[in-house]
Amino acid sequence: MFSLFGVTSMPESSPPESSARRRILDAALDRFGRDGVNRVTVRAIASDAGVSPALVVHHFGSMEGVRRECDRYVMSMVRGPDHLVEDAAAGNASGLAGMLEAAAPVRRYLARAFLDGSPAANALFDEIVEHTAAWLAGGEREGWVRPSENPHARAAIYVSWLLAPLAFGAHLTRALGVDDLHATGSALWMSRVAIDMFTHGVFTDERMLHAWDAVEKERGAR
Amino acid sequence: MFSLFGVTSMPESSPPESSARRRILDAALDRFGRDGVNRVTVRAIASDAGVSPALVVHHFGSMEGVRRECDRYVMSMVRGPDHLVEDAAAGNASGLAGMLEAAAPVRRYLARAFLDGSPAANALFDEIVEHTAAWLAGGEREGWVRPSENPHARAAIYVSWLLAPLAFGAHLTRALGVDDLHATGSALWMSRVAIDMFTHGVFTDERMLHAWDAVEKERGAR
């Protein structure tokens, strides 16, 4: 059941595609994730892959084509060999596991994709929220998840929190003083703190909620 | 005390600087936040501000100068008129309040800055974590915050979670089906769910923690 930050195997790339094409894709993925989807140039990718710029467009049609292919590649990777995400309903905390365990370049690319909001990334996010909602609903029925006034909103927020290390990884790494937040050890250690927060909460009583009520009331009066 | 998503006033820009310079800065801020810090061109900013490209560099020295000035501007805005962040220790949930309530362009710019990790953004994040840690420590002493095995890590994660809407705002907006997540109404409504999660937790018992222990144990054995 526990796989918030669980370890999953990575899918293999099915056909042993032309090694140059493969190298280009890897280089592009890395560049996109590292530098941001926009300041990446065809020439940089080509240089990293050790090929000519023209070959890049020969294989992918255009720069945009490279981007699309990276999307496809990463999304299929995250969804896993056999649609990992769909296992969520069966008790798996959704593709988040594979996502957070993915190799660094893939993780970086994902963060960028979520931030820049490509259609593929949007769909993936929605998909994860949906499956997480189902997972939480299951837990609610089985009694190990607190009922919520607003299950769907909770699921969405839950997902955004689990993805936060993806977005703020660099800052967390620095703030926590670890070498690499996404190394298995650090990730596990951090997940312990997070799970504790999810299990026991942060506040001991309801005064924050009451404070919220006060704000809401004042707002209504205004 | 409650100001997780509280409303704060915005600082005024002290000198009534040359209106064109001001317009350029606003346009740049908006562009940077909207399109990402990299695919913004001098010409686009100039066009938005209704001036010539040359004037942009006349005022800011270079494109990089514009970026630096935006950083300065936004950071001072977030830190507030009288160092809002420093009020955190006095019971305020840190500059997060002002940050999450900031006008859309500023918010968007901040998200980009955190993601791209400028030095100014790094410093700001660390600063917020520090003050949040102090705030939580105060709550711990006063009894309304649960003690933590790892207060600093908890503070960092707590901050990253509060900032999650900044990073995943677009996805949350879509997933929650609201018009504008950052409109006061929606933000307040969502914060209710978040505070509930912080107050009561998500899980009813410790089985997730035990599952974590099992993973850790297995990992140690391996």
Add this chain to the structure above:
DNA sequence: GAACAGACTAAACAAATGTTCAGTCCGCCG
């Protein structure tokens, strides 16, 4: 062996980029 297909490249292309330059305008100080 001839013909073809596809991987691959060097060179060139037009467009867009950040920046510079020379100069105009306008308010202010002597």
Add this chain to the structure above:
DNA sequence: CGGCGGACTGAACATTTGTTTAGTCTGTTC
């Protein structure tokens, strides 16, 4: 008035961008 400085512009600059074009090389098929 005369001149000075700063806001401001249009045109040009060199560079970098994505893409195209023409062509070479290599392996496979008949």
